[in-house]
Amino acid sequence: MSIQEREKIVASERPKTVTLAEVAAKAGVSKMTVSKVLREVGNISEETRQRVRQAAQELGYLPNSLAGTLSSRRSRIVAVIIPSISDIVYAEVLSGVNAMLRPSGFQTFIGESQFDPTVEADLIRAMLSFQPAGLLLNGGMARSADAEALLARRNCPAIQLWDCDRNALDFSAGPSHEEAGRLVAKHFFDRGLRRIAYVGAELDKDLNARRRHIALKSSLVAADIDLVSVTCEDKPRQAVTGRFLTEQLMRMHPEIDGIHFLNDAMALGGLSYLHQAGLPVPERISVVGFNGTSLANAVRTRLTTIDVPRTEIGEKAAQALLRMTKAEPMPDFWQARLEMVQGNTTLAI
Amino acid sequence: MSIQEREKIVASERPKTVTLAEVAAKAGVSKMTVSKVLREVGNISEETRQRVRQAAQELGYLPNSLAGTLSSRRSRIVAVIIPSISDIVYAEVLSGVNAMLRPSGFQTFIGESQFDPTVEADLIRAMLSFQPAGLLLNGGMARSADAEALLARRNCPAIQLWDCDRNALDFSAGPSHEEAGRLVAKHFFDRGLRRIAYVGAELDKDLNARRRHIALKSSLVAADIDLVSVTCEDKPRQAVTGRFLTEQLMRMHPEIDGIHFLNDAMALGGLSYLHQAGLPVPERISVVGFNGTSLANAVRTRLTTIDVPRTEIGEKAAQALLRMTKAEPMPDFWQARLEMVQGNTTLAI
DNA sequence: TTGCGTAAAGTTATCGATAACATAATGCTG
DNA sequence: CAGCATTATGTTATCGATAACTTTACGCAA
Numbered sequence: 001m002s003i004q005e006r007e008k009i010v011a012s013e014r015p016k017t018v019t020l021a022e023v024a025a026k027a028g029v030s031k032m033t034v035s036k037v038l039r040e041v042g043n044i045s046e047e048t049r050q051r052v053r054q055a056a057q058e059l060g061y062l063p064n065s066l067a068g069t070l071s072s073r074r075s076r077i078v079a080v081i082i083p084s085i086s087d088i089v090y091a092e093v094l095s096g097v098n099a100m101l102r103p104s105g106f107q108t109f110i111g112e113s114q115f116d117p118t119v120e121a122d123l124i125r126a127m128l129s130f131q132p133a134g135l136l137l138n139g140g141m142a143r144s145a146d147a148e149a150l151l152a153r154r155n156c157p158a159i160q161l162w163d164c165d166r167n168a169l170d171f172s173a174g175p176s177h178e179e180a181g182r183l184v185a186k187h188f189f190d191r192g193l194r195r196i197a198y199v200g201a202e203l204d205k206d207l208n209a210r211r212r213h214i215a216l217k218s219s220l221v222a223a224d225i226d227l228v229s230v231t232c233e234d235k236p237r238q239a240v241t242g243r244f245l246t247e248q249l250m251r252m253h254p255e256i257d258g259i260h261f262l263n264d265a266m267a268l269g270g271l272s273y274l275h276q277a278g279l280p281v282p283e284r285i286s287v288v289g290f291n292g293t294s295l296a297n298a299v300r301t302r303l304t305t306i307d308v309p310r311t312e313i314g315e316k317a318a319q320a321l322l323r324m325t326k327a328e329p330m331p332d333f334w335q336a337r338l339e340m341v342q343g344n345t346t347l348a349i
Numbered sequence: 350m351s352i353q354e355r356e357k358i359v360a361s362e363r364p365k366t367v368t369l370a371e372v373a374a375k376a377g378v379s380k381m382t383v384s385k386v387l388r389e390v391g392n393i394s395e396e397t398r399q400r401v402r403q404a405a406q407e408l409g410y411l412p413n414s415l416a417g418t419l420s421s422r423r424s425r426i427v428a429v430i431i432p433s434i435s436d437i438v439y440a441e442v443l444s445g446v447n448a449m450l451r452p453s454g455f456q457t458f459i460g461e462s463q464f465d466p467t468v469e470a471d472l473i474r475a476m477l478s479f480q481p482a483g484l485l486l487n488g489g490m491a492r493s494a495d496a497e498a499l500l501a502r503r504n505c506p507a508i509q510l511w512d513c514d515r516n517a518l519d520f521s522a523g524p525s526h527e528e529a530g531r532l533v534a535k536h537f538f539d540r541g542l543r544r545i546a547y548v549g550a551e552l553d554k555d556l557n558a559r560r561r562h563i564a565l566k567s568s569l570v571a572a573d574i575d576l577v578s579v580t581c582e583d584k585p586r587q588a589v590t591g592r593f594l595t596e597q598l599m600r601m602h603p604e605i606d607g608i609h610f611l612n613d614a615m616a617l618g619g620l621s622y623l624h625q626a627g628l629p630v631p632e633r634i635s636v637v638g639f640n641g642t643s644l645a646n647a648v649r650t651r652l653t654t655i656d657v658p659r660t661e662i663g664e665k666a667a668q669a670l671l672r673m674t675k676a677e678p679m680p681d682f683w684q685a686r687l688e689m690v691q692g693n694t695t696l697a698i
Numbered sequence: 699t700t701g702c703g704t705a706a707a708g709t710t711a712t713c714g715a716t717a718a719c720a721t722a723a724t725g726c727t728g
Numbered sequence: 729c730a731g732c733a734t735t736a737t738g739t740t741a742t743c744g745a746t747a748a749c750t751t752t753a754c755g756c757a758a
Contacts, residue, residue, distance in 0.1 A: 017504060019714060030738050035716065043735050060502050065478040067714035070415045070743050074716095086444040086660075088437055095435040098461050107475055110459045112447050126456055129414040153409050155366060311435075368744060379708050384746065392705050416744035419713050423746095 018059045027055035038063065069131060075156075076104075078321065079127035080136040081111040081120060082161075083206075088293055089263075089310060090138070093161055096314020097136060104322055106133065113141070115205035121147035132156055134321040139163030139174060140208030157324040159317050163208055164333045170324060173317040175308055175336040177208045181215020183306060183340055184260045184288050189223065193258040193286055196220055197228040199245045199270060200262035201237045209262050212290065216260055228253050237262055242269025250277060257285050264289035264305050271303060282343070292341060304343040309336050367408045376404035387412065418480060424505075425453075427670065428476035429485040430460040430469060431510075432555075437642055438612075438659060439487070442510055445663025446485060453671055455482065462490070464554035470496035481505055483670040488512030488523060489557030506673040508666050512557055513682045519673060522666040524657055524685040526557045530564025532655060532689055533609045533637050538572065542607040542635055545569055546577040548594045548619060549611035550586045558611050561639065565609055577602050586611055591618025599626060606634050613638035613654050620652060631692070641690060653692040658685050 024031045029048060036042040037052040044052075055061075069075045078101055082090040098108050109130060111123035120137075121144045127135060128150060135151075139160040143151075151158060151169070160172040188196050198217070203210045217227045230249045235241040242261055246269065249256060261267035267289030274281055281287050281302055292307030316334040323330045373380045378397060385391040386401040393401075404410075418424045427450055431439040447457050458479060460472035469486075470493045476484060477499060484500075488509040492500075500507060500518070509521040537545050547566070552559045566576045579598045584590040591610055595618065598605060610616035616638030623630055630636050630651060641656030665683040672679045 017714090021714080031715080032717095032739080033737060036737090039716090043737090045736060048736080060498070062474065062499075062502065063478050064419070064480060064714050065475075066415045066419045066480055067743090068716070070413070070419060070745085071714075071716040073743070084444070085434075085447065086437060086441045088435060088440070091437070091440045092435045095433070095461065098434065098459075102461075105475075107479070108459055110447075110457055112444065112451075125411065126414075126454075129412050130456070131413060131415055149409070150411075153411065366744090370744080380745080381709080381747095382707060385707090388746090392707090394706065397706080413744050416713090417746070419715085420744075420746040422713070 018061045023056045023059055023061045026059060027052045075131045075133045076106045077109055077130055077132045078106050078134045079109040079132040081113055081123050082138055083113050083115045085112045089291055092310035093314040096311035097318045100315045100318035115141060117142050117144040117147065121150065124150045128154060133325055134159065136161055136317055139172060140206050142207060157321060159321055161313060161317055164335045165211065167333060171320040172333040173313050173320065175338050177211040178215040180306055180338055181212040182219050183338060184216050185219030187288055187340060188258045188286065191286055194225050195255050196225060196258045197230060197249055197253065197256045198260050199242060199249060199266060200231045201235050201241050202233055203231050204233050228256065237266055239265050239269035242266030243273045246270035246273045260288045262290065264291050264294040264303060267303055268294060302343040305341055307339045307341050312336065367410045372405045372408055372410050375408060376401045424480045424482045425455045426458055426479055426481040427455050427483045428458040428481040430462055430472050431487050432462050432464045434461045438640055441659035442663040445660035446667045449664045449667035464490060466491050466493040466496065470499065473499045477503060482674055483508065485510055485666055488521060489555050491556060506670060508670055510662060510666055513684045516682060520669040521682040522662050522669065524687050526560040527564040529639065529655055529687055530561040531568050532687060533565050534568030536637055536689060537607045537635065540635055543574050544604045545574060545607045546579060546598055546602065546605045547609050548591060548598060548615060549580045550584050550590050551582055552580050553582050577605065586615055588614050588618030591615030592622045595619035595622045609637045611639065613640050613643040613652060616652055617643060651692040654690055656688040656690050661685065
């Protein structure tokens with residue numbers, strides 16, 4: 001008999017769940033006493049404690065959090081909705097959230113909206129039905145009327161991630177995307193570049209990226225410089241798209257000497273084309289990405305980018321949530337510090 | 350008054366939750382009728398349906414899934430515990446799981462064990478307390494006695510991810526790591542290489558990686574070839590470590606002409622050193638990574654690696670879980686197909 | 699017209715815990 | 729030693745839903 005077969009049998013004759021009442025019976029006390037002992041509240045004699053703990057141990061008691069939460073109306077679930085789980089950028093924020101919440105006994109519920117407001121609204125509904133202690137949402141998305149209505153009816157704090165420029169919720173943690181756009185403009189100014197382009201994708205979905213784009217454009221316009229934008233809405237925000245669009249850009253505007261990309265992945269794709277086309281970076285053309293994701297996986301990179309403290313964003317958001325559940329006072333937002341990281345000129349891998 | 354201030358007031362005077370009973374009162378029917386209408390079960394006249402739906406709509410009724418699950422003992426929560434959220438490899442599996450489960454109305458609960466068996470056991474306990482419909486665990490970890498005991502008491506199916514070589518649970522979905530090790534050996538054999546090294550980190554935590562390592566070694570030994578292994582347990586499995594260890598390796602064993610790395614990130618770090626040291630890849634030395642993660646973000650890479658269908662692993666695991674909840678028959682495991690991807694020799698970015 | 703099957707709605711018990719209050723036993727003060 | 733605070737434990741009601749059964753009303757065949 002294989003391991004699988006053996007276990008499948010076990011699975012069919014699943015052990016029945018042990019409840020508080022059974023532990024109470026075994027320990028010879030009331031359910032309430034057991035509950036108090038296990039939650040470590042109230043006054044229970046040391047001797048009873050021991051008996052109860054022993055009984056719980058022997059029966060293999062596992063509390064039912066659903067019942068507990070329902071009864072106490074105090075939840076330890078935190079719902080997080082991010083655009084994409086497999087995008088390292090959001091995953092790292094999530095990691096920060098998790099790291100901060102777990103020691104306090106909170107569990108994270110995760111939803112993936114894929115930048116779709118309809119999906120987001122569905123997720124908010126599903127999440128709220130679990131009576132979470134808090135809701136963490138991504139700021140850079142259009143929100144459906146449905147979602148707004150659900151949020152208005154929420155009875156838990158809601159926090160916005162990734163964006164501190166504007167916020168209709170209780171707290172926001174993230175960078176200022178307007179500042180990011182200005183930083184990029186300054187980078188080009190400092191180098192005396194005046195033929196600037198922007199390359200991005202799916203800007204209709206990602207409002208944060210759109211705001212960076214607009215801020216860059218405004219800063220340039222203020223200096224009487226025009227911004228050439230090459231974007232497309234139906235291709236992924238990945239390296240391949242960055243490469244493709246950069247090729248298009250350079251064919252149509254060979255004079256360009258500075259490009260800002262929506263993110264690092266697209267920028268790396270762009271670098272790839274520029275290298276192949278014999279346009280040295282940064283001598284002939286300057287390239288700026290966004291996120292600082294290229295830094296983590298490469299030992300050295302020639303990509304200049306704006307590093308965003310992603311894990312810290314998650315941590316700050318989670319901290320704020322913890323404070324709010326304790327009704328402690330706190331500010332309305334936390335602004336993440338952006339850091340422009342100069343790429344070195346060593347060969348990139 | 351700022352947006353934040355306005356919302357904070359709203360937050361303090363939170364809307365009280367609307368229950369089934371209130372909807373029932375408004376619609377002039379019993380709670381049960383409302384419950385049946387909203388779940389679309391039983392025989393309810395069209396006219397009543399309309400009245401109930403309207404009442405629910407107007408009151409902004411949101412079901413309480415905790416109460417529902419407690420009462421019906423049928424959960425739509427699926428618990429997933431992975432070693433790291435921000436490691437793209439696990440995040441992509443998660444994405445596959447999510448994509449498959451959401452259409453069926455399941456919600457994913459996520460835990461991050463950080464390769465720590467103690468943390469994993471704690472998470473299993475926490476997850477089980479939410480009465481999940483299923484549990485997805487990572488296969489490549491040592492499991493604590495505590496965790497084993499909890500799993501034995503589970504009353505839901507449990508599935509193992511990332512590993513189909515052995516399984517003590519109900520189903521497993523993943524590659525054979527032994528096959529992966531053999532594939533790498535074959536790759537070196539085919540090129541007539543005989544001075545082979547392995548570079549890895551944290552092998553004490555990642556049993557899957559350890560099994561690949563052992564399989565590689567066995568295959569080589571069978572061909573009378575020795576494997577030089579350079580590993581360390583206290584550095585991250587990242588590019589920097591790969592670079593550092595490769596440098597050590599090549600100083601001590603300059604004759605090496607083939608290296609297998611624990612993962613792509615470390616391999617890229619290794620490539621970086623080899624390039625700097627003037628050792629052309631693959632002419633002078635052959636490099637093989639693992640995972641195929643380098644493929645996603647780069648337009649072209651010189652890294653040879655074994656591609657693993659991560660999203661598919663998640664999908665298959667989720668599918669199996671869905672089947673098991675319906676008590677449908679199914680095999681014990683799904684073996685992911687591994688694909689050796691040859692790096693091209695174009696300059697990598 | 700009787701009897702029975704089905705449609706449509708309601709009643710009661712329950713899921714597994716916790717809150718809030720009640721009670722019993724103890725200790726301590728004046 | 730009465731009286732009261734404190735400690736230790738138990739009782740009852742409740743959280744918000746669903747399962748399982750019951751009741752009522754109606755239609756139609758014999």
